[in-house]
Amino acid sequence: MMRQLPVPLYDLMQRGPFLALATETLRLGHETTPIATWRIITLSLCISLFLALLLSRFGAMKGAVITLSLALLLFSLATKLHQSAHLDADPILPFLSIFFTFMAVQITLHPAFHRLRQAAKSAIGKVDMGLARLFHSSVDAIITFSPEGRILTMNTAAENLFGQTAEKCAGAQLSDILPDHAQSLLSAVSQNRPGRMEARENLPERHIPLHMDMTFNTLPSDEGWIGFASIRDISDIKTREEQYKRAATHDAMTGLPNRAAFKKHLEATLMFAQDTRQTFCVFLMDLNKFKAVNDTLGHHIGDELLIEVARRFKAAIRKGDFVARLGGDEFAIVMSAPSAQSDARILAARIIESIAAPLQLEGHDIDVGTSIGISVFPEHANQSDKLLQLADEAMYTAKRGKFGFTFTGTPLLET
Structure with a gap:
């Protein structure tokens, strides 16, 4: 016998919905x-x-x-x-x-x-x-490379800079075009250390060293990352910088160091000699009859004479000695660590002989000589200015002795 289920009372509902819900309740056995x-x-x-x-x-x-x-x-x-x-x-x-x-x-x-x-x-x-056009039209050389250091791509500027095509370099080692700095570049990029550096490469394809301003970083890729280097050729800038530096420290006519460079070298030699208890000599020289050459043959012959004399001075000194033009026809030498004053005498005699050798300029026979004054550290003085002063006084003593050289205080040789 079917169990009777109570029908809920919906007092507030109308009769139609009430009967429908009641019927459904009876059919399913629940509300x-x-x-x-x-x-x-x-x-x-x-x-x-x-x-x-x-x-x-x-x-x-x-x-x-x-x-x-x-x-x-x-x-x-x-x-x-x-x-x-x-x-x-x-x-x-x-x-x-x-x-x-x-x-x-x-x-x-x-x-x-x-x-x-x-x-x-x-x-x-x-x-x-647009990026491809920018890549190939850039004036800077651009190279991408794999984590293993293999070249992936390079733009037109890189081809011109390194003298190789992108097709030839694809897959080649980065060290093939940057032999001196490939390892340091790859190390920095692999450690996620982007940066910038100036470097110098000696490439066999170039007759002069390549000075580079290089910026490097990483780029995301499907394999993780690739290296990126933008290289600007600053060789011309470096050449001009070297020229400016040389102009500040060298005589434009003869190419010898100038007075400022000589004083700097003399101070450095003095400090080293004081620390090591070594000796050195200062030579001061000028040319005899130089004014007569200028007055009779002209200043252009005088300039040529100075250039030739400078060449002979450089040929006469020892390796490690320092020769400079102080101005006019005045030259100076720092002779490092002579074993005795006899070494200074030998050098002075060699210089006198070299300058007195026959000389012909533009069809003119030139007859000049040199007078040399020598001071010795620490025997004569222990300050650079004093050493120069004493050498200058000795030079005028030698000049009066006619083409000789003289140590400070005593004339040793006259010719």
Whole structure:
């Protein structure tokens, strides 16, 4: 015998809904909860619109398959909920509303999304072309390389700088074009230490050293990273810097160090000699009859004479000695660590003999000589200015003795 179930009293409801719920309660044996159909449809439409916008990038076919799968899943869940939670709702409604709403939105939006994707691809292509033009039109040499140090790409400026084509260098070792700095560059980049450095490379393809201003960094890639180096040739700048430095420390006519360079070298020699308890000599020299050459043959012959005399001075001194032009026809030598004063005498005699050798300039026989004054550290003085002063006084003593050389205080030889 069927068990009688109590029918709930819905005092506030009208008779029609009351009888329907009572009948359903008797049929199922429990109460049911009615859900308005419009709420189900509204919720389904919102879900389908969200899914349509989210899945439009997959295209109509893929999006439809994905949405159909989701709709079937919702249909299954709605059916299960209908059976277990006793909801008075038709589970087919969310399925149909989601699927058809999605297809309507897809049909409407897919062409727009397609145009957007095409526009994005076109923009990316233009950017890539622009980067390629920038890469190859850069005045700086640009090289990319793998973590193993193999060259990947190089631009036109790099081809011109290193004298090799990109095709030939592709896959070659970075050390093939940067033999002196490839290892340090690769080490810095592999440790993620971007930076900038000035470097000098001696390349066999170039007759002069290559001075570089190099900036390096890493770029992300599918394999992790690749190295990137931008190289600017600053050889001309370095050459001009060297010329400026040389002009500040060297005589433009003879190429010998000037007075400023001589004083700097003399101070350094003095400090070293004081620390090591060594000796050295200061020679001060000028030319005899130089004024007569200038007055009779002209200053251009006098200039040529100074150039030739400077060459002979350089040839006469020992390795390690220092010769400079102080100005006019006055020259000076720092003779480092002579073993005895006899070494200074030998050098002075060799210089006198060299300058007195026959000399012809532009068809003119030139007859000049030199007078030399010598001071010795620490025997005569222990300050650079005093050593120069004493050597100057000794030089004038030698000049009066006619083409001789003299140590400070005592004339040793006259010729």
